[in-house]
Amino acid sequence: MNFKINKFIKENISFKFTSIISFLILLSGLIIILSPLIIVLYTSFFDNSSHPHFTLKYYQEAWQKGRFLLAFANSSIVAIAVTFLQIITSVLAGYALARLEFQGKNFVLLLILATLVIPFQILVIPIFLILKSGHLINTYWALILPTAASGFGIFLMRQYFVTIPLELEQAAALDGANRLQIIWHILFPLAKPAVITLFLFTFIGEWNDLFKPLVFTNNPNLITVQLSLASFQEQFTSNWSLLMAGVVIATIPVIFLFIIGQKQFIQGVGTTGMKN
Template sequence: MTRTSRSRVRPLPIVAHVLAVVAILPMLWVVVSALRPADDLFSTGLPTRWTLDNLRYVLTEVPVPRYLLNSAIVSVAVTVIALFTHSMAAYALARLRFPGRGLVFSLIISTLLVSLPVILVPLFLVVKQLGMLDSYAGLIVPAIFNAFGIFLLRQFYLTVPRELEEAAELDGCGYWKRYWHVILPMSRPALASLSVLFFLANWNAFLWPLTITRSPDLTVIQLGLSSLTGQYSSAYNYILAASVLAAIPTIVVFLAGQRRLVDAMKTSGLK
């Protein structure tokens, strides 16, 4: 092999493709098992016939649609409210001049060091005192605050030219109009990326919903899948079928916003 041909060999892309295949194979196995007939469940290789009976069963005999609806309500509500409040907080930290601004930002960032299990008990007591146990409010309100969202939007707003806001100020726009008509439309890429992260994080939430909900009508999809593992431990084709249904919204959201997500990650390190 010549030196030129050796330089053309790139081991890193080959390793990346191998890792991608290794990561995709379990997902393909889940989909194949969910579409496999019950009598062909433990056979090796690809099934000789396909069926939708497993999906039909979990949609009709198990309250999976209710689980999906609860997760959708919580995820969408948290995402919409968090994007609105986080964008205002980030704009204030990036543009407004007030005493202690750096300290406030440092305190917000320091919350990233605190995981949910550490504050689970005091957070539960606060939610209990507010009367939000076993309710949509208890699932939504504590999940709104996210320091990473404020950090990412603040970094994005620091890259926005001040001349745009100065021009709006000359037209008589105050802080609110500048935020609503200038900053918010320009922050659509960052907001789109954060919407993907917020939606996925709340769709996959397990510990907090398990802590504060008791009513079956408030069961989210991750708790529903956990209950299925005990109820249908010998028929894991139903569990895998429900898992496929639970993964579809996350895949759709990620594919729709993956480009915005990568762009925002690049932008967050500019300043």
């Protein structure tokens, strides 16, 4: 009896010790990861004058001098438009690759996957020439159309649609639903985690994109958040508090979106495996 009690006590102590060590390791990792963000926030609020104190004046100054109101509007228009188009093209193409049978389907899927390893920068010259021939340079379309479809999005939706039982579509077809109705009323709601995952990836990617606005536009009225931030950094290289305030302003929408959609994002990534 005493042996069992001693064994239980030792196992309990060992479990608590392991839990404490794991907690300390995770806490250390969290501190390391969050320390740059903490430094940025602290610097943006700190007024290093003769009487150091915390203030919001750098945010007000950065918002005005960085033209962030115009930049936010332009970035929002581009990011929302690209995200909307990518969701449509990815859902339709993903459904075709998951459900329809046609000659060369696997080859098409391989081609789509191959686009994932081609950097956008390699395609910039032909894309620029196409946009120029269509008189789209210095327009919103120059920032929207080059990324209106995504190989990643198509593959993501295809993989998710494969996991949905075919019987649901067959039942809807027996009730008289056509393919578009099946996609919109049956598959689209069921694929909500994958759609939100694609939305987050696309919106954040477009919001943080500097390359397209830099190459395809030179109109100051089409300035985006990243262009504004880059220009802002060139002007105020010595004022760290002002620079950090600009960085925080540009980052807030991305953090806010991820916090809202993180649960669906994790679910979408977790349930989208390599199923054939």
